[in-house]
Amino acid sequence: SSEMTQPPSVSVSPGQTASITCSGDDLGNKYVSWYQQRPGQSPALVIYRDDNRPSGIPERFSGSNSGNTATLTISGTQPMDEADYYCQAWDRSTVMFGGGTKLTVL
Amino acid sequence: QVTLKESGPVLVKPTETLTLTCTVSGFSLSNARMGVSWIRQPPGKALEWLAHILSNDEETYSPTLKSRLSISKDTSKSQVVLTMTNMDPVDTATYFCVRMNSETYPSLLDYWGQGTLVTVSS
Numbered sequence: 606s607s608e609m610t611q612p613p614s615v616s617v618s619p620g621q622t623a624s625i626t627c628s629g630d631d632l633g634n635k636y637v638s639w640y641q642q643r644p645g646q647s648p649a650l651v652i653y654r655d656d657n658r659p660s661g662i663p664e665r666f667s668g669s670n671s672g673n674t675a676t677l678t679i680s681g682t683q684p685m686d687e688a689d690y691y692c693q694a695w696d697r698s699t700v701m702f703g704g705g706t707k708l709t710v711l
Numbered sequence: 712q713v714t715l716k717e718s719g720p721v722l723v724k725p726t727e728t729l730t731l732t733c734t735v736s737g738f739s740l741s742n743a744r745m746g747v748s749w750i751r752q753p754p755g756k757a758l759e760w761l762a763h764i765l766s767n768d769e770e771t772y773s774p775t776l777k778s779r780l781s782i783s784k785d786t787s788k789s790q791v792v793l794t795m796t797n798m799d800p801v802d803t804a805t806y807f808c809v810r811m812n813s814e815t816y817p818s819l820l821d822y823w824g825q826g827t828l829v830t831v832s833s
Contacts, residue, residue, distance in 0.1 A: 640820075648758065700748065700763070
């Protein structure tokens with residue numbers, strides 16, 4: 606099955622824009638979802654089908670996917686956005702996750 | 712209100728078989744657009760998908776763990792059961808059950824249980 610690669614960590618200052626990438630072979634031809642996992646909590650869906658936000662997810666969260674890279678962008682990052690973020694895609698009938706990125710807001 | 716709750720042993724010995732139960736509410740396991748996945752996360756590590764089961768009882772497994780896993784459901788009890796054989800300390804992880812929603816394409820992992828930490832140790 607395909608692998609998806611994320612940077613282990615990303616740092617951002619409050620109010621700035623954070624970008625988290627997810628790379629994989631031909632990823633642009635798959636739909637990508639993103640999950641946020643705060644410490645001690647279960648993951649929560651923040652982006653699906655590349656660029657769609659579930660109800661209740663702030664507009665500062667957006668996504669894109671093209672070529673071999675999907676990107677989660679958080680505009681006007683807030684301290685509450687500090688968390689681990691995972692990309693996810695389907696490979697035929699199986700689920701793939703990226704290795705996760707720890708977003709630090711400092 | 713959709714909820715999923717995992718239950719099972721907190722400690723298993725090496726070589727033993729792990730059996731976990733996911734009890735769901737707020738949706739039916741007979742709904743053609745709903746399924747349940749099991750996903751695990753070793754302490755401090757990434758998420759790993761294990762298996763899922765659909766309303767028609769179709770099962771799909773992680774290729775790397777397929778030989779050790781079995782998933783089943785009891786629709787009348789709103790429960791999904793995962794068994795994993797020959798447990799090893801590297802299987803120590805928090806195990807999540809997750810609703811798989813096929814109302815959109817592709818399916819979404821939209822509701823997660825709280826997870827249950829399983830430790831493998833003698």
